[in-house]
Amino acid sequence: MEKNKIKVVELFAGVGGFRLGLEKAGNYEVVWSNQWEPSTKAQHASWVYEARFGKENHSNENIETVIEKNFEDIPDHDLLVGGFPCQDYSVATTLKNSKGVVGKKGILWWSIYNIINKKERKPKYLFFENVDRLLKSPASQRGRDFALMLESLNQLGYAVEWRVINAADYGMPQRRRRVFFLGYHKSTKAYQRIKNQSKEEWISKTGVIANAFPIQENLNTGFNQFKLDNDVTVISDEFNKGGKKSLFENTGIMIGGEVKTMKTYPKYDGKRIVLRDIVxxxxxxxxxxxxxxxxxxxxxxxxxxxxxxxxxxxxxxxxxxxxxxxxxxLNKPSRTIxxxxxxxxxxxxxxxxxxxxxxxxxxxxxxxxxxxFPENHTKLDGISDTKRAFFMGNALVVGVIENIGKELYKKVNL
Structure with a gap:
């Protein structure tokens, strides 16, 4: 890819945390965004998003409706991003004629899958965020939901790396633990590099997340290694049935259905922002x-x-x-909002x-x-302080996105 801006589609945009982080990183341009709150008539988050970034190329419509009826509205893009809701991701059925997975309606992971699946020119990169319990849900089949996602992305031609990151471990002002995962399409140089080098090396030293958020060396806890079943219905029904703990550790990588995962510990000795600095x-x-x-x-x-x-x-x-x-x-980072x-x-x-x-x-x-976030990012006529607090409870720490965005851009242009 030439050294120009990476074209981004932002799903489940909320009030624009992903966009803020990527724009701060530089070299990213959001070409289309979608925010839809299904349970309310007033679309408060979308109003804030439009007030800050403009109405152009922003969709405030149910994403499933867009995919079904106006798919051409979603432009081709290099990077697909979003913090999607944690739901029950079990698979309804797979199509016999190998068109891919059909998930339950209303489950927004399958909207992501359907966008990628329907695009002839698939996004080269994916960047998603979720609560860290995704790696161990549901309780009856620990890790099944994440396994479903990894295998569905594998079938679409992606390698995926992930890490659970607590923003406060890297000097940021809030203890907020989330899982971030990046996908690399097989057409990219990054995919080839992952394929040809040590997977442990990538997730501990040379990969995007490892460079953005370094980990301690000499604490190699050993890999957990396994292959995902290539039938997602089997994963949905059988993965880790009866297992007491998840097979997924806080750091890992999947390529070609092969998973390698290990427990890692943060390494950081820079400036730390505490609650007192914010008040x-x-x-x-x-x-x-x-x-x-x-x-x-x-x-x-x-x-x-x-x-x-x-x-x-x-x-x-x-x-x-x-x-x-x-x-x-006041002398520590805040608890999670x-x-x-x-x-x-x-x-x-x-x-x-x-x-x-x-x-x-x-x-x-x-x-x-x-x-x-910038001060008063969510301040808008008709938006209460209680609603503004609700937005921040749903948001992510912008600095995490910025750091990963910078390192991803470097890898894209190697």
Missing amino acids: LNKKVEDEFYIDNGDEEKWNYLKGAKKEIRKSKSGHEYHYAEGGMVFPDA ITGEGGKSPSRFKHVIETKYGLRRLTPVELEKLNM
């Missing part, structure tokens, strides 16, 4: 401060508990949970910090900064 050093709006009358409720929810509770049916049971640091430690972060009501999981003006919740700008 606004001024008095914020009154609504963010904890009312004195609510403090007892906050203390109870954040505290350790051993108590007898009653279920709806009247059954009594013992309930126990450990205490949480309250208020949140969740979608219920906004609103005044006391909660075990919302962040509360101590300031000279009193105990308070985090503001939307602080939540944006914890995900390394």
Whole structure:
């Protein structure tokens, strides 16, 4: 590929975290994006996306409808990206005449698959993000969902590498652990390099993720190695049935259906951003401060508990949970932001910090900064602070995308 911009299609775009990271990395151009929230009439995330990046080439329509009825709207592209929802990925059926996999409707992984499958000019690269439990779900067949994805991508001609990355391990301001995986089509030089060199070398030293996020050497925990069944229905029904733990470690690679995976540990000695560096050093709006009358409720929810509770049916049971640091430690990266972060009501999981003006919740700008978004990226008429917090609970840490984007571009142009 010439040294020009990599053309990107962004799926499940949310408020544009992938786009922000790739644009910061440089040399990437989003040529089409899609964001659709199925459960609501008001498309808040899409409004923010359009306000920041423009309406041109942005689709606010159910992606399955686009694929079925307006597939030509999706332009050819070099890189397909998206943070897709974690769902039940089991396969409904495969087509006998080898047109590929047919997954259950409404399962958005199969929308990704269908776009790649229908494209004559397949994207050279794939870059996806998901919660790290993807590697070990569902509980009855640990790792089956990820195995299904890997084999479906293998059948489309891709090698795939993955790593579970906690942003805080590399100096970023939030403890947010997610799995990131990259696909390389067999037509690319990167695929050939993976094919011809040591797989361990690629995922520990020379590959894209290894360069973006180095790992400790001399902690080689040994490879787990296995071959995926080339029938996805067999994987769906049989993969790791009865297995107590997943076959997938936090780092690995798949090429030609052969999987090699190993446990790795982060290596980082650079600057670290902590919650104190993010917090606004001024008095914020009154609504963010904890009312004195609510403090007892906050203390109870954040505290350790051993108590007898009653279920709806009247059954009594013992309930126990450990205490949480309250208020949140300012000298460490923040805990993971969740979608219920906004609103005044006391909660075990919302962040509360101590300031000279009193105990308070985090503001939307602080939540944006914890995900390394520009300040007020989600500020828009008609968007509440609670909704802005919800966006950040769903978002990714932009710095992770930026680092991987930079290293991917280097590999593309080798």
